[in-house]
Amino acid sequence: MKKTLLATAIAGALGASAAAQAATVYDQDGTKVDLYGRIAMGISGGGPEEQDGEAKSTGTEFKDVYSRLRLSGSHQLTTDLSAFASVEWRFRGDERDQSDGFREVRHSFLGLRSDQFGTIQAGSFDSFYNTFVAAPFDVYLDRGLELSKGQGGDLQARGDSLGYFTPDLSGFQAFIMTKHYTGNGQVAGSDGSNSSELNTQGGVKYEWGGLRLAAGFAQDRDDRALGGDGGTRHNYTGRDRRGADENIYGATASYAFNDNFSARLGYETQDTNDGAIDAGGDVEQYSGYDTWGLGASYSLGQWAFHADVYRVDLDNAEDERIAWAAGAYYKVSSNFDVFGELHRADQGDITVSTEDGVEVDENDDSVYWLVGARYHF
Template identity: 65%
Template sequence: MKKTLLATAIAGALGASAAAQAATVYDQDGTQLIVNGRIAMGIAGGGPEEVRNGQAEDNGAEFVDVYSRLGISMSHQINSDLKAFGRVEWRFTGDERNTANGFNEVRHSYIGLESASFGTVMAGNYDSFYNSHVAAPFDVYIDQGLNLTEGVGGGYQARGDSVGYITPNLSGFQAFLSAKHYSERGETNAEIETNGDDEIVTQGGVKYETGPLRLALGYVDDEDGRAGGSGEVLYGATASYAFTDNFSARLGYETRDSNDAALEAGGDAEDFDGFDTWGLGMTYAMGQWAFNADVYNVSVDNEDADNGWDDRTAWAAGAYYKVSSNFDVFLELYQGDQPDIDVSVTDPDVDVADGDDMYWLTGARYHF
């Protein structure tokens, strides 16, 4: 999925490195095979303390892998208008947490057909269409602060058992629709009773791009039960504008109703409560440098500060420097503005999980 207009500036400084350095293994008679990936290492620290077994976990600094991955893209030009394509991508964790296991996630594995006249159809394990087309203007961070709700990412009711369609570009307009199937196959009646019935959840929307302006509107059927969602539909809209080749700004809004039945049954507010979120951000690139800054205002329907759910104003910022076409370094900051969480422990010195610590990540990436 291509990056949006909003990310153009930072892609020029950093993201284009990966595409430029991808290795074309085979390119003959309309058939192409490309290998690409990255190895990324960093140090992360801070962020809201998680609660486990009634106590707050430490959130000190740690050496981490930063989403290293290896991918293979393939395509075949069937005729002047129709192309078949496929991609598989693995994620591996290159630190001590996974050195004995190799790859730990198949991030992408899909095939499809692309036609300039009829559009694109694809099936398999691919990113959320909502994230790729609607929330994408805010997807300019390596780690935290990717999007408006700070939780909607590439896997949001997507990746695996999915079929999608994207219309051709009609004078700047495109529509998109994807469906994911959660199946009962291979389960016993007892397991189905526990996990829920099979479900098909959809997401889709429209976008419009002309010159420096990009607009997008979409939804995700965040079904409860087997799909594990909130049981309510998420709606979102984003607008982005490139004022110059170096500076672009973005505005976004997301909303979701409360699942009152789930809340009354004892469900966590974070999972089932409604919210309204506004996001405002910018990207600026200058030479080998690129910078991001975003602020999010989150208004929730039912505040539950004791359990970490409250109105808040979060922000994210990042600085990136391209050392070479293959190598870049970065620093990202994220302040979630989460309330502290009371925890029940016997030690009076450890009775609160600090939700207001700033998360930071710094490191380097080598693209190939």
């Protein structure tokens, strides 16, 4: 029974109900098709202060909280082997969308699953490093995750990817995946900058009773598909999606003490790419970090609670930052839940390189807050 709460915590903030709420729209002759969706809306405010020239983002806002629609199917080929496919779209649930109705194809993949040989899949799907290693900390609906470089399922994934994970071998599982970046579309040259790249991630996971251990790595090469900085902020928020061309290594341990309480411990590190900085690269992009995380989840009847704290030591900052997150969730019914979340990034002062030298830009952030509701169908 200890695994029950742990699985709920890993799925994140009552998100485990997604599979249970999926409606089977077709099931005949070994072929099954499921439909799942949710509409989620909330009100938010606060967060990291904007820098000069950046769009304001800390004011109160009525927002969509990752509404989505998913269609998945499977077909039993043999008693052990099945083929499967899934596609999931995101849409704006809080306002009129005059474009195409959906703003993102979040997932789109197909594959083969065998209880004896494991699972292989290709397409656009979440980072296996996040799914297997950082998952115990990925429990918040919006902000709060510092592992996986703060990117969650986006970490060198979701597009042009191929992955494999073994079946459960007495509690052990291993995984490996790779994302392909094509050189097509890049300006041709003799320096090899337009060549294709493969970003690989892999690791192992072990579960026994209420204990869950996982460790892995993820190559973090420069993500050309995001156009450099991808329009994101600084490393200090933990949400910078640029690759530093250095591997990320991480490990987590979690334990469900009973059906109501579980705790988790995590560590992640990435070296500074001194060569890229010496060659004139952005200090913020290529600096490394060490992150320690400690958190817990507690459930009581229809209530669930999460709380996590992180110490992040950044190589390009004099002081570490202490970030934290907390959330409370209430399940009104099997289809409807309400939630509230808090997050403090505690981003430090930012070191900015200028033509006249190096300046320190004082930076501050308030607590980010989010309240809202979700309906699953």
